[in-house]
Amino acid sequence: MSANPSFTPATLLAIWRKARQINLIDEKFRGLLRSGRLAAVYYSPRGQEILAAAMGVHLQPTDYLVTTYRGIHDQLAKGIPLKPLFAEYYAKATGACKGKGGPMHITHPETGVMVTTGIVGSGLPIATGLGWASQLKKDGRVTLVTFGDGASNIGAFHEALNMAALWKLPVIFLCQNNLYGESSKYAKTTSVDNIGERAASYRMAGVTVDGNDAEAMWRAAGEAVARARAGEGPTLIEAVTFRFMGHYFGDPGAYIPKEEYEAHLARDPMPATRAAVLASGAATEAELDAYDAEVSAQIEEALQFAADSPFPDVGEIDIDVYGAAA
Amino acid sequence: MSANPSFTPATLLAIWRKARQINLIDEKFRGLLRSGRLAAVYYSPRGQEILAAAMGVHLQPTDYLVTTYRGIHDQLAKGIPLKPLFAEYYAKATGACKGKGGPMHITHPETGVMVTTGIVGSGLPIATGLGWASQLKKDGRVTLVTFGDGASNIGAFHEALNMAALWKLPVIFLCQNNLYGESSKYAKTTSVDNIGERAASYRMAGVTVDGNDAEAMWRAAGEAVARARAGEGPTLIEAVTFRFMGHYFGDPGAYIPKEEYEAHLARDPMPATRAAVLASGAATEAELDAYDAEVSAQIEEALQFAADSPFPDVGEIDIDVYGAAA
């Protein structure tokens, strides 16, 4: 691993651009859901954009991603194109999964989005296997698996980390600690102060970072990717963050004390990172606005595509259950 | 917890007596299996007698035990009587479980032997529940759950330790690290040097002790029991030991290098502890021999009982599937 690479304004801008794309799409989706124009389960990543983007800039399209129901930020940071993504939310035949998987099961192998799962913790063992395949094939790919704080208490987490550490697999376990699992506070369910500490149980590299800090997150991600590519084994990254929109779309979030919420709002990484980009000189206000407009136009175009697309044919029901008979 | 209680010759003797009973029964059983007079799955605890006994002397009959297929030492240390135990190995109607459970599923609630399981790691969540019940009832009981080193890699371990730590349950997680899980060496399957370290993932008290050292084991066990009774939560004890008879009865054990085996034999806790008892003055050679004779007589009596007992009636097959209809 290169010691202390420099965090350039260009990198910061690249992170911002990914994060802002996520952010604009999330805002758009929430608007559509509110107005009833979109009807789908939705788990907003609002608040977790920066960490996903800071991870994403280190990855190649050939690298693998395994994510969760709350995974749209991870998928976008990995580079999934908007049209098949949106069309899948719209349950259309042109969706990434032909409308059969839905938002909780987005798959897009061309951009390395291998599995999106709705079962807490279950992506970790699968990621271990993707890493094992890369190790066998020596293809230099890295597998990123992301999951929440709550997921760190389920058995699959333990089994996967132990196996990945033993076999020195090129896997990054990114725990996005947004301080809540559904409506349960972190401390109510998790017996350790920092999930990053749990890496020690596997003699795995482990780190806890501020997931809202683009640079810190970028560094941690970069070290983990470098470690994996160098064949030096997996890393557990705990990125501490917050989710502003509750668990699911429509969650009243009454379980979050007002002061707590407001304290997090004051640390919202999106305005802070925008300010940092401007301060760094990487882009002007006008350039950022132009980028927003550009992304918004892409979003509208993709939404139109999704809206205009047909629903799957009912005959699809019997397809993809099994492969073609041998 | 009382600071540094003294380890008296009487305690050492008490441990020896429990351990020696286990040892004589184990030898007897292996002889019976070899000669074909007993036909049952059998997982010898040879080598792990002292740690079980040193734990057992701290427990009351009302305390709970959850153990595994390799659990006869734990059951005996907990005080299970010989007749129902042996008769169960003999698959007889007078067995603890009427011959329906067998050696892998010994249950004897009167002595607190609540569950013996054949599924690796699955006892830990159950023990958590026994501890929860004691906490609710404030009955002062302690739950001991024992398991192997291999079991520390399964998901249930992680879930149970996290829950027990969070809820401060009166549970002792005793990992009997005999350095092998079936024919797999510890380091092949376990990514951490000492399993005791895994307690840190739960902010749980954790300790690694020499399970062959009666005093060290007695101290660790005593602290854990005191902690549990005081309502101060669970403990993970890793007792490092060795199993001399392989995984199952008949295991040729070819996977254990000869030098390794011999090095362990030189540290066999049974002769060492016997010597320590004699050196302590707690008993004379003659007294120990007399004890052996006494235990041997009890063993013969119990074996006779088991041999003479009838097999279960075939009608038993339909009983105990469900309780009496409500």
Next chain:
Amino acid sequence: MSAPATATQAKPEVITFTEAFSRALHDAMEMDPSVIMLGEDIADEEGGGIFKVTKGLSTKFGTERVKTTPISEQAIVGAAIGASLAGMRPVAEIMLMNFITVPMDQIVNHAAKLRFMSGGQTHVPITIRTRTGAGAGTGGQHSDMLEAWFAHVAGMKVVVPSTPADAYGLLLGCIFDDDPCLFIEDQLTRTQTGPVPVKGEIIPLGKAHVAREGKDVTVVGYGRPIRDAMVLADKLAGEGISVEVVDLRTVSPMDTGTVLKSVAKTGRAVVIHEAPRSFGCGAEIAARIQEELFDQLKAPVLRVASRDVTVPFSRVLEAEYLYKASGIEAAIRRTLEKRTQK
């Protein structure tokens, strides 16, 4: 309102399934201090459960008896088993049925077997409440009906209610039963209503219920499709087709006697459930009927169930996946066409 005071003070005449589940839990905790609960987000600090079934319970009975757990389904069921061995009657919530794949070892190898394997020395009076059902657009990992797995495991009891009143009485039945019970709540019908149950009235497990008497054909099943069958029976009565509806209530152990008695009378049977057809519980019902009533049957025992595929996300496909009321009707008519053939 112009109605007299007594009327306005009268209890509402119907309750929803969700209210029925909640009341049963509440009343059980009130009736017996050994009833305790655990599950993800179930305490009031967490909003009283993601589906609000446990709302108010931790406030009333204390967070010691109503415990929010980590996301650790193996530990949840294991802890319930352990506590039950120590004399408690734990009710564990597994938020959605697809997550019950996680604690299968605890349920199948332990909860179901400990009574037998201990020769009756211990038993496991736990209730596992879970929720599921297709039709809400939640896709492949949040919709499965997996009751057939548990029905195949000796020692387990499997209960699926079809009305709020049954839900109440059967949930109490599970909680006070001395065996491990799996109680399945339907996600889709949770806001549907039905008559109010009598407080504290337990419906014992293991008894099927003739929900409607008829003479031409028996429709037998459990859960959501029973509701469709009742509506259909009304409709077909208008055409002079008399449908008997047998609601198993307890799927396993199955009350075969009640089923056979009905089919012996009608000579025709249509078996219904929401789970996919193949290797589902309906196969067992059909197999038993034809084994015992071969000579009385006037038509083959037909099954109506969902398709043998993963539950799809898109509504057009999800609707195609699900069993249909029209399918039940068609099957009834098909058995009647057979009227003259034998």
Next chain:
Amino acid sequence: MSAPATATQAKPEVITFTEAFSRALHDAMEMDPSVIMLGEDIADEEGGGIFKVTKGLSTKFGTERVKTTPISEQAIVGAAIGASLAGMRPVAEIMLMNFITVPMDQIVNHAAKLRFMSGGQTHVPITIRTRTGAGAGTGGQHSDMLEAWFAHVAGMKVVVPSTPADAYGLLLGCIFDDDPCLFIEDQLTRTQTGPVPVKGEIIPLGKAHVAREGKDVTVVGYGRPIRDAMVLADKLAGEGISVEVVDLRTVSPMDTGTVLKSVAKTGRAVVIHEAPRSFGCGAEIAARIQEELFDQLKAPVLRVASRDVTVPFSRVLEAEYLYKASGIEAAIRRTLEKRTQK
């Protein structure tokens, strides 16, 4: 030895099930470098598996392709799934079938569903080998046949061989099939022998096998009891009773066509399996037969299976638990008694 050289060099004419499993794994690894294996104790350093099925493989193909794992069934199956998504054909060993309760989420929510949920973009060509079967005195947690669970899950294929040659060909079939397959090895018959398979010859999945032709009654099932049925068929032939034996080989998806064709001919069916009777696979077979062949059936479809209880330890009880060959014989005779009734 006095036999000529060619004879002494001839291959042995029979092999055991264990040899057949081993050879299939060996030949698959030789045929295709993407075949990899993982499981507890499977490498040669650990003795080549507790049942020696994988003996020699890690030495020949390397410990990278044949990996001993921790006791972590969720990670074992999950790793197999992940590797398969990246183009490998992993064979995961779950030492005994009762331990498959641990990775149920990985198998059911993921392996079985990813092809469908991804709209066909990914698929999961894994094989899960496991072993089980009552009769060896290993009790309640080491004997269960749980194939019915997996048969009920769309996307899974379930295979149970009844001869060593089938074991070889079907295991190859699983490994080279593009869907997740569960391959169940019988613990009790593992040293029994049968004719040697042809090297590299794959038996495609999804086709039942008429193991013996007959005209009076069809016995249909899979696995161990098929061996009993073949012996019985010989015996009954002596009495003039002609038994057709249909071995499903692939339990699910089931080759209903072959079953129906046979029963259409014989008019009688006895369904057999080792798993407990209720809610077992036999129910589905029976239900399908009576649905499709109601008018041709001369007797009810009977089922012979094990008892609906936990597998007991004591041999006297275990024998009582298990299906019996005499029970198959009795069922055959019972269907024939019905000869004149319709």
